[in-house]
Each structure stands twice: as structure tokens, then as C-alpha cells.
Amino acid sequence: MRYVLRRFAQTIFVVVLVTLLTSVALRFLPGGTDVLVALKTGPGATPEQAQQVVKDLGLDKPWYTQYFSWMSNFLSGDWGTTFQSNQPITTAVKRALPISAYLMVYGQLLALSTAIPVAVWSAYRQNSRFDRVSTTSAFAMLSLPNYIVAPVLMYFLSVQRKWIPFPSIYTSLFDDPVAHFKAFVLPSVTIAIPLFAGYMRLLRADMIGTLQSEFITTARAKGVSTANILFRHALRPSMFSLVTSAAVNVGALMGGVVIVEQFFILNGMGRLTVESIFRREYPTVQYAVVVLALIYVGVNLIADMAYAWIDPRVRARRALS
Amino acid sequence: MGHTTTQSRSQSGRRRSGRALAGLVLSIGLIGAACGGDDDKKTDTTEGTDTTVADTAAATTVPPPTTAAEEVPVPGGKVVFALEADTSNPWRPSEILCAASCHQVLRNIFDSLTLPNSDGSWSPYLAESVVPNDDFTEWTITARADVTFHDGTDFDGAAIVENLTRAQTGLVTNFALKPIETVTIDPSNPMAAIVSLSSSWAAFPFVLTGQVGYMASPTWLLASDADPLLKPMPVGSGPFVYENYSAGEVFSMTRNDSYWNAPYPYLDAIEFRPIADALSRRDALKNGTVDVIHTTNGATIAEFRESTDVGMTEVANQGETAYTLLHVSQEGSPLNDVRVRCALAYATDEQALIDVIGAGVQQIAFGPFSPTQVGYLENTGFPEAQDMAKAQELIAEYKAENPGPISLALAATTDETNLTVAQFQQEWFQEAGIDTVTIDQIDQGAYVVTAALGNFQVFQFRNHGGFDLDQQYHFWHSSASGAVGSLALNFGRISDATLDALLDENRASDDPVRKKAIAEEVNQLFGTECYNTWGSYTIWAIAHKTSVHGPTGFELADGSTAVFGAGISGVVYPMTFWVEQ
Numbered sequence: 031m032r033y034v035l036r037r038f039a040q041t042i043f044v045v046v047l048v049t050l051l052t053s054v055a056l057r058f059l060p061g062g063t064d065v066l067v068a069l070k071t072g073p074g075a076t077p078e079q080a081q082q083v084v085k086d087l088g089l090d091k092p093w094y095t096q097y098f099s100w101m102s103n104f105l106s107g108d109w110g111t112t113f114q115s116n117q118p119i120t121t122a123v124k125r126a127l128p129i130s131a132y133l134m135v136y137g138q139l140l141a142l143s144t145a146i147p148v149a150v151w152s153a154y155r156q157n158s159r160f161d162r163v164s165t166t167s168a169f170a171m172l173s174l175p176n177y178i179v180a181p182v183l184m185y186f187l188s189v190q191r192k193w194i195p196f197p198s199i200y201t202s203l204f205d206d207p208v209a210h211f212k213a214f215v216l217p218s219v220t221i222a223i224p225l226f227a228g229y230m231r232l233l234r235a236d237m238i239g240t241l242q243s244e245f246i247t248t249a250r251a252k253g254v255s256t257a258n259i260l261f262r263h264a265l266r267p268s269m270f271s272l273v274t275s276a277a278v279n280v281g282a283l284m285g286g287v288v289i290v291e292q293f294f295i296l297n298g299m300g301r302l303t304v305e306s307i308f309r310r311e312y313p314t315v316q317y318a319v320v321v322l323a324l325i326y327v328g329v330n331l332i333a334d335m336a337y338a339w340i341d342p343r344v345r346a347r348r349a350l351s
Numbered sequence: 352m353g354h355t356t357t358q359s360r361s362q363s364g365r366r367r368s369g370r371a372l373a374g375l376v377l378s379i380g381l382i383g384a385a386c387g388g389d390d391d392k393k394t395d396t397t398e399g400t401d402t403t404v405a406d407t408a409a410a411t412t413v414p415p416p417t418t419a420a421e422e423v424p425v426p427g428g429k430v431v432f433a434l435e436a437d438t439s440n441p442w443r444p445s446e447i448l449c450a451a452s453c454h455q456v457l458r459n460i461f462d463s464l465t466l467p468n469s470d471g472s473w474s475p476y477l478a479e480s481v482v483p484n485d486d487f488t489e490w491t492i493t494a495r496a497d498v499t500f501h502d503g504t505d506f507d508g509a510a511i512v513e514n515l516t517r518a519q520t521g522l523v524t525n526f527a528l529k530p531i532e533t534v535t536i537d538p539s540n541p542m543a544a545i546v547s548l549s550s551s552w553a554a555f556p557f558v559l560t561g562q563v564g565y566m567a568s569p570t571w572l573l574a575s576d577a578d579p580l581l582k583p584m585p586v587g588s589g590p591f592v593y594e595n596y597s598a599g600e601v602f603s604m605t606r607n608d609s610y611w612n613a614p615y616p617y618l619d620a621i622e623f624r625p626i627a628d629a630l631s632r633r634d635a636l637k638n639g640t641v642d643v644i645h646t647t648n649g650a651t652i653a654e655f656r657e658s659t660d661v662g663m664t665e666v667a668n669q670g671e672t673a674y675t676l677l678h679v680s681q682e683g684s685p686l687n688d689v690r691v692r693c694a695l696a697y698a699t700d701e702q703a704l705i706d707v708i709g710a711g712v713q714q715i716a717f718g719p720f721s722p723t724q725v726g727y728l729e730n731t732g733f734p735e736a737q738d739m740a741k742a743q744e745l746i747a748e749y750k751a752e753n754p755g756p757i758s759l760a761l762a763a764t765t766d767e768t769n770l771t772v773a774q775f776q777q778e779w780f781q782e783a784g785i786d787t788v789t790i791d792q793i794d795q796g797a798y799v800v801t802a803a804l805g806n807f808q809v810f811q812f813r814n815h816g817g818f819d820l821d822q823q824y825h826f827w828h829s830s831a832s833g834a835v836g837s838l839a840l841n842f843g844r845i846s847d848a849t850l851d852a853l854l855d856e857n858r859a860s861d862d863p864v865r866k867k868a869i870a871e872e873v874n875q876l877f878g879t880e881c882y883n884t885w886g887s888y889t890i891w892a893i894a895h896k897t898s899v900h901g902p903t904g905f906e907l908a909d910g911s912t913a914v915f916g917a918g919i920s921g922v923v924y925p926m927t928f929w930v931e932q
Contacts, residue, residue: 115598116582188638196638308794
């Protein structure tokens with residue numbers, strides 16, 4: 031319990047730090063408030079209009095007042111409107127968040143669902159032909175960046191064959207499941223390829239170590255089937271690194287799949303953040319960064335909790351400490 | 352329909368390929384007239400693999416005759432149209448910073464008071480008539496009868512007054528309407544508005560063909576004053592009705608069943624999707640996810656010219672020029688010196704850019720006016736070929752008088768093609784003797800604002816399409832300039848008394864011969880002063896699935912034909928599109 035509380039305290043500290051830095055970020059923009067005023071009002075703003083913009087953004091107040099006011103708006107969901115299109119920022123984030131979430135979930139599911147059996151079998155059949163092919167393939171996949179995989183997939187499957195639509199126009203899963211999956215299939219595969227390679231190699235290495243443990247030998251001696259040994263006894267204690275890696279990737283994928291989203295023109299959080307930066311939509315960037323940071327911190331907290339579920343020894347160690 | 356190409360060609364033989372510069376045209380309602388064209392111009396009409404060439408005296412883009420004559424439009428269906436940029440602005444005519452993609456969307460929601468026609472002049476469109484007094488200091492605009500906005504508000508003299516008054520004072524549009532003193536309802540006719548000017552303005556109706564001529568519902572304008580969230584939900588009288596707008600994603604609209612200009616529109620719905628990258632836009636069309644794209648990308652145009660799977664209409668008349676905009680009055684900037692500016696021109700191998708990057712599509716430019724515009728000259732005095740020795744000599748001369756390193760910042764959009772162009776320029780400028788050249792990439796949505804602020808030195812751009820020199824007034828006149836950090840449409844902050852005098856004289860004149868002479872003088876002035884580094888004359892292509900028919904022009908009430916792509920280059924009328932069912 032103490033461990034959980036300590037982790038919560040650390041999380042809150044990180045959240046405060048992130049929100050504090052982002053809330054005052056507007057003060058330090060190159061070009062200062064002139065740029066903000068110009069973006070908000072368009073050409074020819076009067077001094078009164080300029081002053082109003084500064085006031086609306088809270089830039090005329092001390093930084094701590096600005097922070098509390100910003101935090102209050104953040105918590106109440108009153109995030110204001112975009113500079114240029116006058117659309118609610120919450121609408122933009124609400125539209126982008128599910129897209130990134132789907133992309134992250136599908137990418138992870140695809141990577142994990144293929145990496146786990148391949149890694150388990152590779153570890154079990156260490157140095158076999160299957161192991162050599164899978165580890166070599168994983169090396170190759172790790173060296174394939176998204177910006178190569180995405181256009182290649184797109185060219186062959188969308189432009190040449192027209193099997194998959196391009197760009198990936200987001201459709202709700204509940205409105206049209208087929209269109210939904212068609213929109214996500216190529217981006218998900220693009221994301222899953224390097225993830226698969228990383229997960230597969232991590233799990234394989236841990237599994238090899240686990241399979242040499244005494245309790246595995248004991249299980250074998252007791253006549254437990256191979257499938258049971260691999261998936262019931264060996265897999266769970268081998269998943270530490272995999273869980274850590276997957277958790278870190280959740281945060282990274284939520285906002286870090288910019289290249290994939292750009293290639294497939296999926297308007298997720300990564301694209302929203304990057305395009306908002308280019309458009310100087312700074313308040314949108316602020317809120318997007320905070321949302322991503324919260325997700326990142328939250329997922330890592332959950333992953334920490336999950337360690338205890340995966341391995342009772344962790345619970346015991348934490349209890350002793 | 353197959354492959355349809357409508358374009359003007361120059362007999363000079365200097366037709367070259369072009370680079371795709373996703374710069375911006377800021378067309379504050381300016382589609383001009385005059386021109387008259389060149390006898391040497393021809394229009395190619397290609398149907399399938401057969402090509403016919405027809406003379407057109409006016410040398411303006413007209414609807415492909417075979418399409419209009421042989422095919423019977425079928426109502427219904429939907430088209431997805433991919434654009435090069437999202438606009439991300441409040442969609443109110445007096446506030447929006449509008450480039451080509453923006454006009455392509457807005458023209459479906461809003462009708463303009465006048466339109467450019469195939470005679471090289473203007474015709475009333477939403478206005479019943481636009482009539483001047485004897486000395487062009489007062490214009491009476493009469494509203495077309497029985498027209499209502501999408502929300503049921505009547506279109507009348509009061510609506511014209513409301514819109515023009517907002518345009519007159521609008522943050523974006525006021526630059527274009529400075530001569531206007533008052534706009535009032537005609538006391539003798541509630542359907543008419545009287546515009547009083549401070550000076551003669553013979554070309555005034557041209558300004559009404561574009562942004563300042565767009566008529567929005569006064570009810571919506573007032574409502575969106577009170578609730579800014581209504582600003583992205585435009586209400587006009589146009590052929591399509593706003594349905595949904597998600598910034599950066601989609602702008603969708605549905606048929607206006609009670610559109611006054613029947614039988615248009617043919618489509619039930621149209622959806623605009625921004626795809627900034629030119630090659631992705633091409634791939635989206637090839638994939639079939641979108642039905643229509645517009646593009647200036649040379650490689651795409653070259654590819655689709657050979658394709659039988661894609662229909663394409665090319666629009667080159669009265670078009671824009673792609674160029675490198677220079678800020679010529681920044682304090683301490685080397686660009687204030689004509690030698691440095693001309694050195695950049697001598698250092699640039701524009702033809703290489705056209706050939707290497709643009710697949711040989713566009714024609715090299717030596718001035719702001721493209722071949723079918725008034726004022727076009729083959730020789731303007733602008734450097735016509737790369738001469739690195741001359742460039743180095745000019746820079747050395749400047750450095751001898753102004754010791755110390757010279758640095759320049761070069762801005763481009765985030766498009767990959769534009770970045771490549773910038774990298775070429777960076778290399779050439781440094782070879783000419785500029786010590787440091789940095790490249791800044793700016794998103795297209797923020798590009799115009801950056802230019803308007805004057806926060807740049809060297810800036811890739813695209814602009815200056817139109818019929819009449821007056822359409823460039825606020826881009827070049829010193830009265831439209833401003834300090835760095837303040838906003839102005841004279842982006843390069845040109846302040847030239849000779850140029851001002853020529854622009855003023857042209858504004859007041861309705862003599863086509865004199866206007867032509869003035870425009871040519873302006874062209875030569877730009878050539879010798881090197882205020883900008885000219886690139887190529889833009890060709891816009893509207894590429895579409897073969898099942899989509901269009902775009903075409905359409906007949907106006909005065910019997911002339913509305914032309915597309917003039918002034919606001921590349922902008923067509925989707926109300927003329929129809930799809931095979």
C-alpha cells in the first residue's frame with residue numbers, strides 16, 4: 031500500500047510539473063505576444079483588440095495566477111477555442127484521442143499477439159531453423175523505420191492494388207466496422223512491425239532464462255505438458271521486460287506515431303499536436319501535451335501495479351521493503 | 352469523359368515544366384478583366400487520347416465544349432474533393448485569410464456579387480446589376496430578386512450593406528476597400544446599395560468577384576458576432592449548404608435544393624478533405640478514396656496527362672506566378688539593396704528547378720504577370736538565366752560597401768517539394784556569396800499570417816493572378832505596407848513612388864490601352880528592381896475519376912460565360928460537377 035501511495039505521490043508531482051511548464055509556455059514563445067495576437071485576430075488588429083487577446087489568454091497576470099486559472103479551466107473542461115478556426119479545443123482533442131487510442135490498441139494487439147507465440151516457440155526451440163529465421167527477421171524489422179514501411183505498404187496495397195483505402199478516413203467502429211478496420215489496418219501493421227520485433231526479442235531472451243530454471247525442470251519431471259510449461263509456467267515470469275516495454279510504448283504510441291498518422295492522414299493526437307505546432311495553435315498544443323503526459327504517466331503507473339500481479343515475488347519484496 | 356485538358360499555350364516555345372510551389376495566393380476578392388489575350392494563344396481540348404486544338408480569341412479558360420455539348424448531366428451523387436490545404440480560419444468573408452483551397456470551399460457556400468467572364472471582363476452574378484456614376488466615384492449594386500440565404504434570410508440591399516460594411520472594416524479585407532467612404536441602402540430602392548468612393552475606381556466590380564464580394568447571411572453574421580462558435584459554420588446563398596467542418600479533416604456540404612441558379616448544383620453532396628502533400632493527394636485519387644483533386648505539382652500533372660484512368664482539366668489562364676517573395680524594407684536587411692536582390696535572381700537556376708522538380712510542366716517566369724494577363728512581357732529586364740559570376744560580382748560589390756557577413760532566412764511550407772526547392776536556393780545563394788542561409792518550414796495554415804506580419808526575409812510564394820492590375824493594388828502599393836510585426840498585405844513592404852503612381856493611375860482609368868501600358872511599365876519596374884525572384888507561371892490541374900464530369904463554366908444572366916481559374920487560380924465551380932450513377 032505504501033508503495034502504491036508513493037507511486038501516486040510521484041505521479042502527482044510529475045503531473046503538476048508538466049502542467050505548470052505547459053501552462054506558462056505561451057510566455058516564452060519566439061515573437062512574444064505579437065505573434066499570438068496576429069494569429070488570433072488576423073491582420074490589422076487595433077491595440078484594444080490586441081490587449082483583449084492578451085487578457086483572454088491570461089498573459090497579463092502573474093505566472094502562478096495564470097497556472098491556477100489554466101488548471102481550473104483544464105479541470106472544468108473549458109479549454110477555449112482554437113486561434114484560427116474558432117472551434118472548441120476539447121472537440122479537436124476528443125476527435126483525435128480515440129483515433130490514437132485505436133491505433134495504439136490495434137498496433138499493440140497485433141504486435142503482442144504475434145510476438146508472444148513466436149518468442150515462446152523460438153525460446154523453446156532455441157537455435158532451430160525457426161528460431162534463426164524469426165530472430166533474423168526481427169533484426170530486419172527493427173531496422174525498418176516507419177517512414178519506409180508506410181509508403182511501401184501504401185504503394186502496394188493502396189495505390190497499386192486498391193485493396194485498402196488511402197488516406198485512412200476514420201470511421202467509428204460502431205458506425206461501420208468494415209470501414210473502421212480498413213482505415214486502421216495499414217497504420218496498425220506499420221506500427222506493429224517494429225513493436226513485434228522488439229517484443230519478440232525481449233520475450234525470447236527472458237523465456238530462455240526462465241526455461242532453464244529449476245521449477246521448469248521440476249514441472250517437466252512431473253510430466254506437465256510442453257504447452258502448459260511454456261504458457262502457464264514459463265510465460266508469466268518472463269513477461270517483466272515485455273510489460274515494461276509495452277507500457278512505455280503505450281505512452282509513446284499515443285502521441286509518438288506522428289509519422290504514421292502523417293503518412294496515412296489519420297488525425298490522431300500526434301498529428302493534432304504537430305500540426306498545431308506548425309499552425310502556432312499554442313493552446314491546443316498545451317492541452318494536447320498535458321493529455322498525452324497524463325496518459326503516459328497513468329499507463330506507467332498501471333504497469334507498475336501490474337508487475338505485482340505478474341510475479342508474486344514483487345509483492346513479497348515490496349511488502350518486506 | 353476520359354481525359355480533358357483545357358489550357359493556354361504560348362507560341363514562344365518557352366513553355367517549360369514547373370515546380371509545385373505550395374505558396375499562397377491571397378485573393379481578397381480580386382478577379383480582373385481586360386487582357387483580351389494574345390492571338391498566339393491556343394486552347395487544347397483533349398478527349399481521351401485524341402487531341403484537338405481550338406483557337407480562342409479571349410484566351411481565357413472556357414468550359415470544354417465537347418463536355419457541355421455531348422453529355423447530359425445526371426443529378427445526384429457525392430464527390431470527395433482533396434485540397435492542398437485546410438484553412439483553419441473563421442469562415443466569415445471579412446475575416447478569413449483565404450488561399451486557393453479556401454476559395455474552392457467558400458465559393459460553394461457563398462455567391463459573389465460579380466464573376467469573371469469569358470470576355471475578359473466581369474458580369475453581375477448574385478447582383479442583378481452593378482452600375483457606376485459618370486466618374487466612377489459611386490456604384491449602385493442591386494440585389495438579384497427572390498434570392499434567400501440558406502437560413503431563409505432575404506438577400507436585399509440591406510444584406511449587401513451589411514456585408515460590404517464588414518468587408519470595409521474587416522481586419523483582412525479593409526486593405527482591398529480603402530477608397531470606400533460609405534455603403535448605404537438606396538433610399539429609392541430597398542433592393543439596392545450605394546457605394547460612395549473617395550476617388551475614381553473604374554475597376555471596382557472586379558473586387559466584387561472574390562472575397563469581398565462574397566455575400567453571407569446577415570442573420571448568421573450577427574449571430575456569430577455573439578457566439579464565435581458559429582463562425583466556422585458559414586451561411587450563404589450558394590449552391591451548397593454547410594453541413595460539417597472539422598479543422599484539418601473535412602468540410603462537408605449538401606445540395607441547396609432551392610438554389611436560385613437552377614439546374615445547379617447537380618451533386619447531392621460534396622466533401623472537401625485537405626491533403627497537404629501533393630503526392631499523397633495524387634495517390635488518394637489513384638486509390639479512389641477521393642474523386643477530385645487540385646494540384647500544381649508538375650510530376651502529378653505530367654503523369655495524369657498520359658493517364659487514361661484519370662480525367663484532368665488544366666487551368667493556366669490569368670493564373671498566378673510562383674516566386675520568391677523578398678522583404679525589401681526591413682531595417683538593416685541586405686535585401687534593401689537592389690544589387691543583393693538581383694544577385695539572388697542571377698544565382699537562381701529556375702529552369703533547372705522546373706525541369707528537375709516540376710517534370711517540365713510549368714513555364715519559366717520573368718515577371719508577375721502570366722502570359723494571358725494584362726502587362727505580360729517576354730522581356731522585363733529580369734535576369735533570364737543563371738549567371739553565378741554576375742551574382743557573385745553584385746554581392747562582392749555590396750560587401751565592399753557594407754563589410755561583414757550577410758545572412759538570410761528562407762521560408763517554405765512543410766511540403767517536401769518546397770523544401771527541396773529551398774535547399775537548392777540555399778546552395779545557390781551561398782555560392783553567390785551570402786554567408787549564411789537558413790531554412791524555416793512553416794505550416795500552410797500559418798503561412799499567410801507570417802507573410803502578413805512581415806516576419807521573413809525570403810519567402811516562397813504564389814500570387815498575382817487576375818485580369819486587371821488593380822487586383823494587385825494592395826499587394827504592392829505603399830499604403831498597404833506596414834512595419835515588421837504589424838500586419839499588411841503588401842507582404843514585401845515595397846515602397847516605391849513610381850509604382851504607387853502607376854497603380855493609382857490604373858485604378859482610376861477605364862482606358863484599356865493605357866491600362867495595358869501601365870501594367871507593362873509595372874512589369875518592367877519589377878524586372879529591374881528585382882523586388883521578387885520570379886519562378887514559374889502556375890498551372891493548376893483539376894484531376895478527377897473518369898466517372899466524375901467537370902468542371903465547366905456556365906452561362907451568366909448577361910449571356911456571357913463564367914470562367915473558372917481566373918484570378919483565384921485553380922478555383923473551379925463544383926456546382927457544375929456531376930457523376931455517373
